[in-house]
Amino acid sequence: MGGLQSSGTRRISVPNDDTSGVIKVSDSVVQRLKGGAEVKETQSASPPVIQPQSNVEPVTSLFPPSYYGGGTHKTSLEMRQDKEEALRENDQYWEKRLKTMEENHMMMNRRMEEEYRKAAKEVEELFSRLPAKREQPPCANAGQSVKSCYQKNPGAILKCAKEVEAFAACVDMKRINRLDSRQ
DSSP: OOOOOOOSSOOOOOOOOOTTTOOOHHHHHHHHHOOEEEEEEEEHHHHOOOOOGGGSSSOOSSSSSTTTTTTTOHHHHEEEEHHHHHHHHHHHHHHHHHHHHHHHHHHHHHHHHHHHHHHHHHHHHHHHOOTTSEEEEEEEHHHHHHHHHHHHHHSSSGGGGGHHHHHHHHHHHHHHHHHHHOO
């Protein structure tokens, strides 16, 4: 089923009997266009017969004529002008949109710079409150004694309870002093 393909090609020819808008050319002109020899002088001497449009009977077609664009015919010049106008409008639209986007970008840039400056100022203020690097951290001696005790007694950390207690008391005292100095 469906295994056989058709062996020949098929052709359909549809004659165009619509002669409106067709220019009739004599046989001698056709021969000259083809580059062949001139047809007898007697035939070319007689003027070609041109029938006026009013004598031509309208050809009836099975299909009604259809036109694109609502039945209005435009010349190629009008179509080109319409296309150019559409392109100009499109260019204007994108130029306007690009300008708007650039303005928004500039506004966002300004806002980001302001926020950056504010953040940098806040960070500078925070770091200005910190003690200088030359100062030792509070309770450095007590912390050092806890560290050395832990190193001496790696398996028995409870033996360092006195040192840890002294370090915690020192830290509490420094915290209280700092809070009192802020008020």
